[in-house]
Amino acid sequence: MRVLLFGRLADVAGWRERAFDPAPASLTALKALLATEDALLGEALSGRGVQVAVDKAIVRGELALATAAEVAFLPPMSGG
Amino acid sequence: MIRLSTQPFEPGAELTAFCAGRTESGAVASFVGIARAEAGQSTALELEAYPGFTEVEIARFAREAIARFSLHDVLVVHRHGVLAPGEPIVLVATAAAHRREAFEACDYLMDYLKSRAPFWKKEHGPGGARWVEPTARDLDDIARWD
Numbered sequence: 270m271r272v273l274l275f276g277r278l279a280d281v282a283g284w285r286e287r288a289f290d291p292a293p294a295s296l297t298a299l300k301a302l303l304a305t306e307d308a309l310l311g312e313a314l315s316g317r318g319v320q321v322a323v324d325k326a327i328v329r330g331e332l333a334l335a336t337a338a339e340v341a342f343l344p345p346m347s348g349g
Numbered sequence: 350m351i352r353l354s355t356q357p358f359e360p361g362a363e364l365t366a367f368c369a370g371r372t373e374s375g376a377v378a379s380f381v382g383i384a385r386a387e388a389g390q391s392t393a394l395e396l397e398a399y400p401g402f403t404e405v406e407i408a409r410f411a412r413e414a415i416a417r418f419s420l421h422d423v424l425v426v427h428r429h430g431v432l433a434p435g436e437p438i439v440l441v442a443t444a445a446a447h448r449r450e451a452f453e454a455c456d457y458l459m460d461y462l463k464s465r466a467p468f469w470k471k472e473h474g475p476g477g478a479r480w481v482e483p484t485a486r487d488l489d490d491i492a493r494w495d
Contacts, residue, residue, distance in 0.1 A: 275397060276469030277480045318482075325402040341399060345482045348396070348427060348468035349382050349439050349459055 270334065273341040282310045292336045296321065299340060318345040351408045353398055355430040360440045367424045367442045374421045374444035378451035380459050386434035395471040398429040403467040410461050418454035420445050429468065460490040
């Protein structure tokens, strides 16, 4: 599983991309693992306006994750 | 057409190409967003995109704008990477039969890009760097269309 962090989340964690093997089986399990490793990141991931994309599609709520999934955590967006 | 670019682009040339050959679109409206210097407080603007996701999301929204405003065509060129003050960040151009739809769609697309398009923006200055998130005004602007 590939996990990607964007924007300020990558600054909080100190990494932008990591591979997880074995892969957590669900989004909840992945978030729990990340929060156990890094409490500040855990807090940032559950912060307001953070969205999750799995294989480049926004998802909401709990979800089972495939071993080969690409999971991206997206803080509030701003372009233009 | 939606295009992300890590290199500077020339809005005039893009707009000329966008207008070329149009015989039924009576109106093309455009907007260019430029990186501000903020009187020396901003020395560089860093824009992060999620390649493969950002373009697809913008294209999905552009299709919605095309349907909503009966547009003939849309162009979005958006920089990512590091930009110097004065460099164009974004160009939006809309083509329609008449001007009202073209103007409104251009406004709509920019409101979307400011607060919902998948980019993350960091402003670098003499005092360090800070992440720029949508302002209350940006959120009010997009809410006008709901």
